[in-house]
Amino acid sequence: xxxxxxxxxxxxxxxxxxxxxxxxxxxxxxxxxxxxxxxxxxxxxxxxxxxxxxxxxxxxxxxxxxxxxxxxxxxxxxxxxxxxxxxxxxxxxxxxxxxxxxxxxxxxxxxxxxxxxxxxxxxxxxxxxxxxxxxxxxxxxxxxxxxxxxxxxxxxxxxxxxxxxxxxxxxxxxxxxxxxxxxxxxxxxxxxxxxxxxxxxxxxxxxxxxxxxxxxxxxxxxxxxxxxxxxxxxxxxxxxxxxxxxxxx
Amino acid sequence: xxxxxxxxxxxxxxxxxxxxxxxxxxxxxxxxxxxxxxxxxxxxxxxxxxxxxxxxxxxxxxxxxxxxxxxxxxxxxxxxxxxxxxxxxxxxxxxxxxxxxxxxxxxxxxxxxxxxxxxxxxxxxxxxxxxxxxxxxxxxxxxxxxxxxxxxxxxxxxxxxxxxxxxxxxxxxxxxxxxxxxxxxxxxxxxxxxxxxxxx
Numbered sequence: 001x002x003x004x005x006x007x008x009x010x011x012x013x014x015x016x017x018x019x020x021x022x023x024x025x026x027x028x029x030x031x032x033x034x035x036x037x038x039x040x041x042x043x044x045x046x047x048x049x050x051x052x053x054x055x056x057x058x059x060x061x062x063x064x065x066x067x068x069x070x071x072x073x074x075x076x077x078x079x080x081x082x083x084x085x086x087x088x089x090x091x092x093x094x095x096x097x098x099x100x101x102x103x104x105x106x107x108x109x110x111x112x113x114x115x116x117x118x119x120x121x122x123x124x125x126x127x128x129x130x131x132x133x134x135x136x137x138x139x140x141x142x143x144x145x146x147x148x149x150x151x152x153x154x155x156x157x158x159x160x161x162x163x164x165x166x167x168x169x170x171x172x173x174x175x176x177x178x179x180x181x182x183x184x185x186x187x188x189x190x191x192x193x194x195x196x197x198x199x200x201x202x203x204x205x206x207x208x209x210x211x212x213x214x215x216x217x218x219x220x221x222x223x224x225x226x227x228x229x230x231x232x233x234x235x236x237x238x239x240x241x242x243x244x245x246x247x248x249x
Numbered sequence: 250x251x252x253x254x255x256x257x258x259x260x261x262x263x264x265x266x267x268x269x270x271x272x273x274x275x276x277x278x279x280x281x282x283x284x285x286x287x288x289x290x291x292x293x294x295x296x297x298x299x300x301x302x303x304x305x306x307x308x309x310x311x312x313x314x315x316x317x318x319x320x321x322x323x324x325x326x327x328x329x330x331x332x333x334x335x336x337x338x339x340x341x342x343x344x345x346x347x348x349x350x351x352x353x354x355x356x357x358x359x360x361x362x363x364x365x366x367x368x369x370x371x372x373x374x375x376x377x378x379x380x381x382x383x384x385x386x387x388x389x390x391x392x393x394x395x396x397x398x399x400x401x402x403x404x405x406x407x408x409x410x411x412x413x414x415x416x417x418x419x420x421x422x423x424x425x426x427x428x429x430x431x432x433x434x435x436x437x438x439x440x441x442x443x444x445x446x447x448x449x
Contacts, residue, residue, distance in 0.1 A: 184429075
């Protein structure tokens with residue numbers, strides 16, 4: 001079922017409570033009363049179409065966003081993507097890490113096994129952080145300056161030329177290994193870690209990993225299906241403008 | 250190959266697309282899917298963008314394409330499935346790796362799709378056992394100790410290609426994809442000792 005602007009926000013949560021962290025990223029807090037999705041978005045000065053595309057891609061992984069792409073600002077999208085990064089690095093990863101360290105403090109595990117699990121998680125954390133940093137330090141700044149230069153009618157030919165040397169496709173990178181590590185961690189815990197007495201905590205860890213995995217998949221999906229097409233459109237507009245300038249000159 | 254199943258579906262009929270999606274879901278494989286419902290002549294562009302594992306095409310939407318894009322140098326060559334009805338020419342049929350007869354009955358459709366899933370190594374209905382063979386175990390140990398595929402091939406007097414096939418099977422059986430994950434597995438199961446990997 002697709003989420004639409006006339007639904008009550010409370011209904012949306014009943015439909016899929018996994019959307020709660022997504023609402024947090026939009027600074028939407030609970031206590032919706034009977035207000036509709038549209039009203040809540042208006043209250044928070046959010047672009048309703050943008051909000052709907054984001055929640056629908058998360059709610060249904062086969063949903064393909066196309067309708068309103070042109071009307072979104074890339075900066076809007078990047079703001080959202082940065083908030084998801086912060087959610088991973090500041091909240092989810094430390095939370096999982098802390099629980100893993102608590103598990104490894106258990107006496108029932110051999111010392112070498114404790115270290116193994118911790119090291120594996122640390123290397124995952126390291127890879128994810130490196131990947132995110134690269135996006136934040138290289139990809140996003142490029143997209144933002146491209147948008148700024150295009151939005152400014154007074155941008156000089158030099159500025160246009162300089163930015164046209166880059167392309168979003170060059171930044172496209174395989175998330176493969178980072179994804180695979182998280183997948184492995186799941187199976188190591190589910191299948192191969194010797195039984196721990198603290199089953200409860202292991203369940204919490206697994207639950208968190210599944211949620212994180214789903215969120216990361218959606219993040220990648222949004223980058224591939226919304227961000228990249230928007231930037232490609234901007235790059236097209238940039239080439240047009242450069243062509244026009246050179247034919248006028 | 251080890252990534253999630255990514256499918257490009259090129260078919261004009263909404264009903265057929267929805268039907269195929271339902272079928273794929275019933276097969277129990279998680280997948281990502283992108284749909285195209287209009288004729289196209291830039292299939293390569295979509296392939297480069299998505300790296301799909303599977304492309305399902307109604308030949309009507311690629312009228313100008315005599316052969317389908319395949320790159321012998323590349324690691325990700327998609328499997329092409331022709332979405333055909335009765336009466337499609339043999340020449341058209343021969344472009345594809347597999348054919349899905351849209352006029353076929355439920356049994357035939359599922360059988361074809363299961364065959365394709367098996368080719369992709371993602372089938373959930375496989376019945377082979379999940380314990381490692383002797384050979385796989387010795388390869389697992391060498392991988393866990395940090396050897397490359399080439400080093401393993403030299404050591405065991407087999408081709409690199411064979412090593413890769415064994416590795417694929419190991420990953421499928423254990424559900425572990427990365428080298429560091431395999432190392433953790435090997436130590437937890439006492440196939441290798443922690444000390445052996447120190448320094449490597």
